[in-house]
Amino acid sequence: MIPAAFEYARASSVEEASKLLKKYGEDAKVLAGGHSLIPLMRLRLAQPKALVDINGIKDLDHIKESGSKLHVGALARHVMIQNSAVVKQNLPILAEVAGEVGDNQVRNMGTIGGVMAHADAAGDYPTIALMLDAEIVTNQRTIAAKDFFKDIFTTPLAPDEIVIEVVFPVANGPHKYIKFRRRLFDWAIVGAAAQKMNGGWRIGLTNVGPTPVRATAVEKALHDGAKPEEAAQHASDGLNPSGDLRASPEYKKHLARVLTKRAIEQAE
Amino acid sequence: MAVTTMIGAKIHRREDPRLVSGEGRYVDDFTRPGTVFLSVVRSPFAHALVKSIDITQATKAPGVVAVYTYKDFAKVLSGTMPVTPSFVAEKKQIPPRFPIAEKEVVYQGEPVAVVLAETKYQASDASNLIDVEYEQLPAVMDLDKALEAKSPKVHSDGPDNLGWDLTYIPDDPAVMKEAEVVIKARILQQRLAPTSMETRGVLAEYSKPDGTMTVWMSSQSPHFVRLFLGGAMGIPENRLRVISPDVGGGFGAKISPYSEDWLVPAAAKLSGRPVKWIESRTESLLTTTHGRGQVFEVEAGAKKDGTLVFIKATQYLDIGAYMGTFAAFQACACLLAGGAYNWKHVAARTVGVLTNKVPTDPYRGAGRPEATHLCERAIDLLAGELKMDPAELRRKNFITTFPHTNHFGLVFDSGAYEKAMDMAMGIAGYEKLRKEQEEGRKKGKYLGIGMSSWIEICGFGPSAATAPATGGIALVESAQVRVFPTGSVAVYVGTHSHGQGHDTTFPQIVADTLGVPYDSIELRHGDTAEGPAFGYGTYGSRSLAVGGMAVHKASKKVVDKARKIAAHLFEAAEEDVAFDQGHFYVKGSPDKRKAFGEVAFASYGAGLPEGMEQGLEAVAYYDPSNFVWPFGTHIAVVEVDTQTGHVDLKRYIAVDDCGNIINPMIVDGQIHGGVAQGISQALYEEIIYDDESGQMRTGTFTDYLVPSANEFPVFELGRTITPSPTNELGVKGIGEAGTIASSIAIINAVCDALSPFGIKHVDMPASPDRIWKLIHDAQAGSNHGKEARK
Structure with missing residues (x-):
């Protein structure tokens, strides 16, 4: 681990973190769990001039239900979300997704706020946030998930803006997230999520484009009475995924259909 | 010889408490006063001419002590890096290799310059300031x-x-x-x-x-490094540790x-400072x-009754x-x-091909996994054709009779192949599985x-065969x-343990041979300044069958001398003195006995037999008469x-025979690790280069x-024991067996699963995208597939 030189500051409040970020400008990065940022710095693919460590901020890891919404603090670690009784009761799919992130070391450190702000197309939470119309609350505003994931690694966050919490609707009906990958601790090659909510289906896909995808064509087909198998054929509608070492674009589209079908059928 | 008590005992590895509690000491744990850190500037291209190297900015960077390139190293290093004959005595060409590029880089990662700085961060920062001008070549x-x-x-001045x-062995058309x-x-x-971790x-x-050089490094064969490096730097072995x-x-x-x-010791000599370099994972x-890194063209034939006739293999080695x-x-x-x-004819040819990639060299199994695979x-393809x-x-x-001489003149020492297969089929519940x-x-x-019924050659090896190969x-x-005066024992070996458990198994052998407590024996290895003048290192599943035998032989020399001393003390003839469970006595009078430790103490005193020197220690070199042949x-x-x-790998059954066993727990551990590594080749691992640019993508x-462990089921192990007649301990090797056997067991299983689709071949790794494409293509062209199967 030999990164380029950087300055380091540890904030004890959101205000202080925001001030520090303002001071360093665009060359600063927020350090939360660090499980995406530090590997990039190790390879010097990221060379921030300064890191603003927000791990010292108290009360940013809350998990609570309020007004039929689930509020998850930005610093909530994956392991906390995975094991939270509140999450299991109000949005069990989120607890299950959290349990599928990385390995124990990653889950002990990684945060939901970090995943959102990093906006990796292979991230799992963004898919759930997008398909359920979650909201990302920052120190400056509230952003709807559909407006948050702009492009790969790209969000509307300003340089001094910090994610405070993610607000999900309560949904505890049938659900399933299928994360297809080579090794248990890998990123998804393709992921598919199905959640029954308010009498309809919400379907989301991971890693089939630069941002998470909400498979509205599948949702509509299901709404119109199609069987899961038929509806799932629409999972690849409009997709144009790029290929990588593990999957060709064709294979990713195929997986989107197969996994969507299975997610709907296995939802419970 | 004493009744064995430690050989065969299932005891925990004595090195583990140290290693798993963070008390292990690896190269990076060592430091010397005034150490500087070295960073290597490497070629970003697979093939290019080095037009110029500008080090001006780097030398001015904070903490930088020196920047060296080819011309500096040429002052302190001579010759080219060694290439042994191995199994191909005559090569068409051996491109001369100096440890750092001069005018042309031929693989991505080849060193072109090094930076020495006070900290590793400064060295790394400064290495980014070196400006190398390249002219890319295809x-x-x-x-x-x-x-x-x-x-x-690959080399612009090479012939091809x-x-x-x-x-x-060429084709025999009449037999074929x-x-x-x-x-x-x-x-x-x-x-x-x-x-490696x-x-x-x-x-x-x-x-x-003093003109002395000391090198700490992560090596399986420190004596060979001393031999080669000493030659390159002109330092005799007695001054190079x-x-x-x-x-x-x-x-x-x-x-x-x-x-x-080469570069790190040379930089230490050039700079007058101790120098450390630790490889990053990406560098690794x-x-x-x-x-x-091989492609095999295989052809095999059989009679309709299933009698094998010939197999022919052509190896293209990258x-x-x-x-x-x-x-x-x-x-x-x-x-x-x-x-x-048993084949009537076996034909084989190897072709070595140069490419603009990092060199290949032995990796767990080295040639034997490939042989087993092909x-x-x-066999499975023939079985399919023969129904x-x-x-x-x-x-x-x-093959059922041993010793068996194969078509290449290699002599299989012992085996019972059917017995091992039957045991594996029994554990698996083969008939039930087929249903x-x-x-x-x-x-x-x-x-x-x-299924994979594997054999291997290991225990390298007899001098007559190996001296020409190296x-x-x-x-x-x-x-x-x-043996020290109060009876404790130190054993120095030329093998090197880096996971094999020698600290445990070799003392088990010594304990039985000397009849002394296991805990009184200390094993030392890995330091060329200690022990015999030359050690040969650990590779090719050789440590026990060759190194263990050297330990056994040296222990017996010690017992022989102790027996002479005991006979003298008993005033008896040497041949009348018995040695059993660590005690000497005159045959017929087991009550009047002397413990090994008493004799050890006496060996350092007065009153030894006429002409005998004091002390109780021995050096042995063991030259095996043959290789050993596990299966x-x-x-x-x-x-x-x-x-x-x-x-989805649901079950994995492994029945292995490595002859007599010193420590069954260590044998099981080796099989587990080896099997995991072979499965990993079959399903996961693959170095990928971009075909056009030559850039590594992995x-x-x-x-x-x-x-990780998550990806494997619990391995179901079984064991048969067919002692080796090659050595007195009856042992073979087990370090590579799992890797040798497992890649093809997986691939044969995958091909078997896909046989209803008419799929006969799956390349490794059998990744989901690859298999989906095979099924997809087979279904799309199912008519064509049927034609092809005829």
């Missing part, structure tokens, strides 16, 4: 294209890209015509990165007044010397030698840009192409059962046993999800897929 990446007459050349072309059924296959052995690393300190402390895995990639093993994937020190070792795949079976795949159960075809053709498979297929559930040094082994049968059970292409563990 990169030769593909084996087939490399052999074409119009191919660009052919490293060697050796036919061991006897075959009534013939199969053909083209099998890819993808390049693999050895990925500890990467490479070197720390070197030079004393100008190589210490290989705790080593976190080697898998064959830490046998041969590397550029950095890029520049540590790769394993495998050497890389330079020849690894033991590059041609992997040609031994040809010599074992016939596997465990032979066991051929025979693959197990029955094996049973019908197994489940048949039932499952009706419901769209695709189970596959794959260019002079016979791969025998040395040991020194020292076994592994069975893999997989289920293929035909929708996604995912292979430079981190995100892209180079090493599986």
Whole structure:
């Protein structure tokens, strides 16, 4: 681990973190769990001039239900979300997704706020946030998930803006997230999520484009009475995924259909 | 000889408490006063001319002590890096390799300059300031294209890209015509990165007044490094000390010397400061030698009744840009192409091909996994054509009489192949599995059962065979046993333990031979300043069958001297003195006895036999009369999800026979690790280069897929014991067995699962995208597929 030189500051409040970020400008990065940022710095693919460590901020890891919404603090670690009784009761799919992130070391450190702000197309939470119309609350505003994931690694966050919490609707009906990958601790090659909510289906896909995808064509087909198998054929509608070492674009589209079908059928 | 009490005992590895509690000491844990850190500037291109190197900015950077390039190293290093004959005595060309590039870089990662700085961060920062001007040349990446007459050349001044072309045994058309059924296959052995947990690393300190050099490095064979490095630097062995402390895995990639093993000591001499370099993981994937990297063309034939007639293998071996020190070792795949079976004819040819990639060199199994893969795949393909159960075809053709001389003149020392296969089939419940498979297929559930009846040559090796292969040094082994006056024992060995458990197993042998408590024996290895003058290192599953025998032999020399002393003390004739369970006594009077420790004490006193010198210690070199030949049968059970292409490994059964066993727990551990590594080749790992640019695309563990324990089922192990007649302990080797057997057990299982689709071949790794495409294509062209199967 030999990164380029950087300055380091540890904030004890959101205000202080925001001030520090303002001071360093665009060359600063927020350090939360660090499980995406530090590997990039190790390879010097990221060379921030300064890191603003927000791990010292108290009360940013809350998990609570309020007004039929689930509020998850930005610093909530994956392991906390995975094991939270509140999450299991109000949005069990989120607890299950959290349990599928990385390995124990990653889950002990990684945060939901970090995943959102990093906006990796292979991230799992963004898919759930997008398909359920979650909201990302920052120190400056509230952003709807559909407006948050702009492009790969790209969000509307300003340089001094910090994610405070993610607000999900309560949904505890049938659900399933299928994360297809080579090794248990890998990123998804393709992921598919199905959640029954308010009498309809919400379907989301991971890693089939630069941002998470909400498979509205599948949702509509299901709404119109199609069987899961038929509806799932629409999972690849409009997709144009790029290929990588593990999957060709064709294979990713195929997986989107197969996994969507299975997610709907296995939802419970 | 004493009744054994420790040999065969299932005791915990004594090195583990130290290693698992963070008390291990690896190269990076060592430091010397005034140490500077070295960072290597490497070629970003697979092939380019070095037009100029501007070091101005780097030398001015904070903390920088020195920047060195070719012209500096040429002052203190001479000659080229070593290449041994191995299994190909005559090569077409051996591109001369200096540890750092001068005018041309021929693989991505080749060193072009080094920076020395006070901290590793400063060294790394400054290395980014070195401005190298390159002129890119076409990169030769593909084996087939490399052999074409119009191919660009790997080295612009080379004659072509052919490293060697050796036919061991040509075709015998008359015999081959006897075959009534013939199969053909083209099998890819993808390049693999050895990925030991500890990467490479070197720390070197030079004393100008004394002219002595001390090198700490992560090596499987410190004595060989001393031999080669001493030659390159003009330092005699008595002034060059190589210490290989705790080593976190080697898998064959830490046998041969590397550029950095030369550059770091040379930089220490040039700068007058101790110098340390620790390889990063990306450097490791890029520049540590790769394993495998071969393509096999295989043809095999049988009679309709299942009698095997011939097998023919042509190996195309991707050497890389330079020849690894033991590059041609992997040609031994040809010599074992016939596997465990009687064939009327075996033909084999090896072709070594240069490419603009990092060199390949031995990696766990080195040639034997490849041999097993090609032979066991051929057997399954023949069984398919003959409509025979693959197990029955094996049973019908197994070699059953030993010693057996194969077509290449190699002598299999002992074996009982059918017995091991039967045990494996019993554990697996083979008949029941076949029924489940048949039932499952009706419901769209695709189970596959794959078998691998493996053999191997190991225990390298007899001097007559190995001295010519290394260019002079016979791969025998040395040991020194020292008994101190109060009876404690120190054993110095020339092997190197980096996961094999020698600290435990060798004292088990000594404890039984000397009849002293196991806890009174200390094992030392890895320091060329200690023990016998030369040690040969650990690789090729040789430590026990060669090194263990050296330990046994030295222990017996000690007992022989102690017996003489005891006889003198008893005033009896030497031949009348018995030695049992650590006690000497005159035969017939077991009550009046002397403990080994008493004799040890006496050996340092007065009143020894006439002419005998004081002391109780002995050095032994053991030269084995033959190699040893372990074997076994592994069975893999997989289920293929035909929708996604995912292979679910449901069960893995391994029955192995490595002769007599010193410590069954360590044998099981070796099998577990080896099996995991072979499965990993079958399903996960693959070094990928971009064919056009020559850039490696698998430079981190995100892209180079090493599986974790999560990806494996519990392995079901069984064991038969067929002692080796080659050595007195009756032992063989087990370090590579799991890797040798397992890749093809998996692939045979995957092919078996996919046979209803008419799929006969799956390349490694059998990744889901690859399998989905095979199924997809087979279904799309099912008519065409049926034609092809006829």
